[in-house]
Amino acid sequence: MKVISVLDDRRIKSKNILVEFSILEYLDIAKTLLKNNPFQRKRVKSSSTVYSLLRDDLKAGCVIPPLVLAITEENFDFEWITDKQGDTRFEEFLSKNIQHVIILDGLQRTYNIIDADAELATEKDESRNENFYGNKVRCEIYVGIDKIGILYRMLTLNTGQTPMSLRHQIEILYSNYLDAQIDGITLLREIDDLKPERLGEYSFREIIEGFTSYLMRDYLTFDKSDILSNIKSLEKLSTENQSLDIFKEFTSCYHNLQARLAEVCQGWSYNEVDSASSLSGTVYGRDANSIFNKSQSMTGLGSAVGFLKDEGLSNGFEVVIKDIPKIRFNGDINSALMNLLLKMDDIRNNAPKIGNAQRAYFFYFFRELFNKEGDSYLIIDRAIENAFKRYRQNA
Amino acid sequence: MLKVHVSDLTRLINIDLVTFVPHGKRSGYFLLASATERALGLKVPYKLKAYADYDEEEFDCDAFYSPVYFKENNIFQVHVDDLSVGRVGWIFPVQSLVSDQHDFAENHHFLRYAFVTFFKMLRGQLWAGDQVFAVAGFEDQIELTDIYPSNLSVFSQSKGQTGKLPSFNPEDYLHSFYTYRFFWCGHAEDISQISSKIPADKQLNTLTISKMSEALNDEPYIRSLFRTHFRLENHPLVQFHLLYQIVELMINRISGTEIKGILDLAKTESTNIQDIGFRLKRLSGEEYKIRLLFDDYLSKKPGHTAALISSCNDLIRHFDSEKRAVVDALYRTRNLLVHNFHAVTSKDRNLNLVKAVNIDFENLLADILSLYVEKNAAEESFGSDPLAWLVYQVMNE
Numbered sequence: 062m063k064v065i066s067v068l069d070d071r072r073i074k075s076k077n078i079l080v081e082f083s084i085l086e087y088l089d090i091a092k093t094l095l096k097n098n099p100f101q102r103k104r105v106k107s108s109s110t111v112y113s114l115l116r117d118d119l120k121a122g123c124v125i126p127p128l129v130l131a132i133t134e135e136n137f138d139f140e141w142i143t144d145k146q147g148d149t150r151f152e153e154f155l156s157k158n159i160q161h162v163i164i165l166d167g168l169q170r171t172y173n174i175i176d177a178d179a180e181l182a183t184e185k186d187e188s189r190n191e192n193f194y195g196n197k198v199r200c201e202i203y204v205g206i207d208k209i210g211i212l213y214r215m216l217t218l219n220t221g222q223t224p225m226s227l228r229h230q231i232e233i234l235y236s237n238y239l240d241a242q243i244d245g246i247t248l249l250r251e252i253d254d255l256k257p258e259r260l261g262e263y264s265f266r267e268i269i270e271g272f273t274s275y276l277m278r279d280y281l282t283f284d285k286s287d288i289l290s291n292i293k294s295l296e297k298l299s300t301e302n303q304s305l306d307i308f309k310e311f312t313s314c315y316h317n318l319q320a321r322l323a324e325v326c327q328g329w330s331y332n333e334v335d336s337a338s339s340l341s342g343t344v345y346g347r348d349a350n351s352i353f354n355k356s357q358s359m360t361g362l363g364s365a366v367g368f369l370k371d372e373g374l375s376n377g378f379e380v381v382i383k384d385i386p387k388i389r390f391n392g393d394i395n396s397a398l399m400n401l402l403l404k405m406d407d408i409r410n411n412a413p414k415i416g417n418a419q420r421a422y423f424f425y426f427f428r429e430l431f432n433k434e435g436d437s438y439l440i441i442d443r444a445i446e447n448a449f450k451r452y453r454q455n456a
Numbered sequence: 457m458l459k460v461h462v463s464d465l466t467r468l469i470n471i472d473l474v475t476f477v478p479h480g481k482r483s484g485y486f487l488l489a490s491a492t493e494r495a496l497g498l499k500v501p502y503k504l505k506a507y508a509d510y511d512e513e514e515f516d517c518d519a520f521y522s523p524v525y526f527k528e529n530n531i532f533q534v535h536v537d538d539l540s541v542g543r544v545g546w547i548f549p550v551q552s553l554v555s556d557q558h559d560f561a562e563n564h565h566f567l568r569y570a571f572v573t574f575f576k577m578l579r580g581q582l583w584a585g586d587q588v589f590a591v592a593g594f595e596d597q598i599e600l601t602d603i604y605p606s607n608l609s610v611f612s613q614s615k616g617q618t619g620k621l622p623s624f625n626p627e628d629y630l631h632s633f634y635t636y637r638f639f640w641c642g643h644a645e646d647i648s649q650i651s652s653k654i655p656a657d658k659q660l661n662t663l664t665i666s667k668m669s670e671a672l673n674d675e676p677y678i679r680s681l682f683r684t685h686f687r688l689e690n691h692p693l694v695q696f697h698l699l700y701q702i703v704e705l706m707i708n709r710i711s712g713t714e715i716k717g718i719l720d721l722a723k724t725e726s727t728n729i730q731d732i733g734f735r736l737k738r739l740s741g742e743e744y745k746i747r748l749l750f751d752d753y754l755s756k757k758p759g760h761t762a763a764l765i766s767s768c769n770d771l772i773r774h775f776d777s778e779k780r781a782v783v784d785a786l787y788r789t790r791n792l793l794v795h796n797f798h799a800v801t802s803k804d805r806n807l808n809l810v811k812a813v814n815i816d817f818e819n820l821l822a823d824i825l826s827l828y829v830e831k832n833a834a835e836e837s838f839g840s841d842p843l844a845w846l847v848y849q850v851m852n853e
Contacts (some may be wrong), residue, residue, distance in 0.1 A: 413526060414528055414606070419557070
């Protein structure tokens with residue numbers, strides 16, 4: 062391994078280190094880091110000829126474009142990197158922090174390097190062995206990069222034939238929160254077949270949807286991977302304060318909101334006997350938790366805070382979190398929440414796509430609730446009513 | 457068959473392997489694969505409760521489109537008018553299959569149909585031609601709505617139910633579907649040809665469909681009206697004329713039958729030549745033939761007559777005295793729109809009244825097309841006119 066050069070990326074406040082690896086050295090790193098992240102993008106299957114050609118080229122000793130990696134570890138002293146011992150020390154650093162390494166660009170090339178290695182084990186062609194194992198690859202490694210920086214770089218690099226959706230990239234990056242608690246919040250994996258039941262338990266997938274809605278300023282977080290929407294997201298990402306962990310902020314904001322809504326709703330629950338005549342079908346939610354602890358609310362909150370920030374009506378989650386304890390009802394709680402359920406009933410009966418329409422409604426609801434210049438600011442019953450007016454105007 | 461275009465390939469791949477993979481307790485996903493391209497493995501999530509033990513061979517599905525009932529909650533049972541059979545299936549938009557937010561997400565009757573319909577659509581059994589779609593990668597996760605238009609409706613039928621009828625072909629019911637504003641779709645492109653401004657007046661809960669009379673099987677024009685012409689947004693006057701063409705066509709058939717009856721009568725020795733002349737002259741009148749249609753050529757009295765009389769009178773009263781009988785009201789309306797259309801078109805109010813007439817006329821015509829019977833001309837030629845029959849008998853005496 063040899064460090065070739067170190068450049069300063071001032072845009073994302075990170076060092077970009079160009080390193081040259083032998084194929085064997087890269088194989089060691091690659092196999093380990095691919096095991097690291099369960100959400101790591103799977104290899105892209107393609108028609109058999111496309112990648113078999115690449116593997117043949119690799120065995121013939123071709124040079125491939127630099128692979129791009131990132132290390133989120135921040136404690137890195139760059140002073141010694143150009144020293145005589147710099148290469149060895151960087152190798153040690155890399156090996157020690159292999160758990161924090163992510164491939165930003167070149168995942169499919171990496172899979173093919175691993176495949177070529179496996180194929181050569183059964184071939185007895187000495188010259189191909191020599192061409193392959195004697196070859197080198199270049200890697201650009203971003204060190205000390207934060208997650209928003211990684212997202213930014215992923216999006217700028219990700220212009221290949223099969224781009225990943227922003228949502229998938231976010232899922233990969235923030236999967237470490239599945240194992241760690243954020244201020245008493247537990248994120249549940251869908252594959253564990255667990256459903257959020259208690260306050261503080263949220264579906265990881267739904268939180269990711271909400272956060273993606275914030276970054277994309279769009280309550281519809283389809284898992285589509287078109288370059289245009291990724292580029293639009295870049296504009297928003299470029300305005301984020303990179304010293305903050307906004308994923309953590311979003312999750313905390315949502316959690317605080319859930320807690321406050323449960324508090325101000327004072328244990329309210331839907332009374333089927335009293336209300337059966339007015340609802341035409343299935344009730345949207347039976348209590349505050351089941352009404353607001355849904356993907357529809359999370360995407361609505363994310364996109365609404367993004368909107369308010371872009372319009373200069375809020376500074377983001379930090380301000381919203383401070384506002385949450387002041388949320389209140391102006392009138393009767395039961396009337397207000399029944400009004401909300403009736404509106405959800407109306408949406409279910411008339412919307413061409415119910416889920417999308419519900420997300421749109423919650424986008425307007427949170428926009429109204431946290432818009433300090435609006436007349437629904439922090440008043441739930443007014444936000445319920447005014448959000449529906451806006452929804453109707455724009456539906 | 458489904459065919460997919462993967463971004464880095466120039467050829468289309470046939471999807472010929474479709475399997476359901478259960479995931480968790482309720483649902484799962486469908487895996488789309490190809491016998492010729494092993495790299496392909498597209499996942500299509502199924503969010504509703506899966507009834508995977510249902511044999512899709514026991515069901516049929518046909519594509520329809522409604523410019524009115526395309527919303528996710530627009531899920532309706534479809535009954536035939538034969539009470540011993542009852543429900544034959546469900547009609548619902550494709551987007552109801554990819555969401556669990558609608559009112560039927562826990563309805564196990566609907567869910568059985570939903571699962572097999574989803575399966576059959578992925579096997580390309582919705583329409584005769586190929587359904588082509590595009591994906592970025594060989595292992596993408598896609599939705600059913602990435603393959604089919606989300607606002608397309610599917611009429612899913614149980615063969616167990618339709619098998620109770622002597623024969624069942626949805627195309628024999630197009631006139632009935634039309635009154636509910638559902639149009640036959642032979643292909644996705646048909647949707648763009650259907651106007652979104654076709655008026656509707658029904659609050660739907662269930663569709664009850666009737667078969668078109670078999671006596672009209674040799675009338676392709678009627679079917680073509682329901683397949684193509686009525687899906688356009690026509691001017692109310694044009695729409696009335698198109699509808700009235702059905703009446704014209706039917707009374708032409710009646711004329712043929714009646715003339716044959718009169719000619720048979722003329723062959724008998726006791727025939728009075730003046731009587732024959734009288735009958736032929738009477739048959740030349742359009743109003744008389746419409747009366748014959750209503751009185752003699754329907755297996756029972758059609759519905760919607762009161763509604764048509766009412767809407768016709770709303771229009772007629774601005775020009776003439778109101779009519780009490782359906783034939784009078786219809787014929788007078790026809791005369792007004794054919795001979796006095798300048799006066800009718802002079803006010804927007806009148807055109808709105810014609811629109812209302814058209815809706816009731818459509819409903820009545822749907823009944824007539826189902827109830828129409830071709831009678832034995834010789835035996836029945838006096839059925840509508842007992843007095844003529846009496847005169848005939850007396851003269852024969």
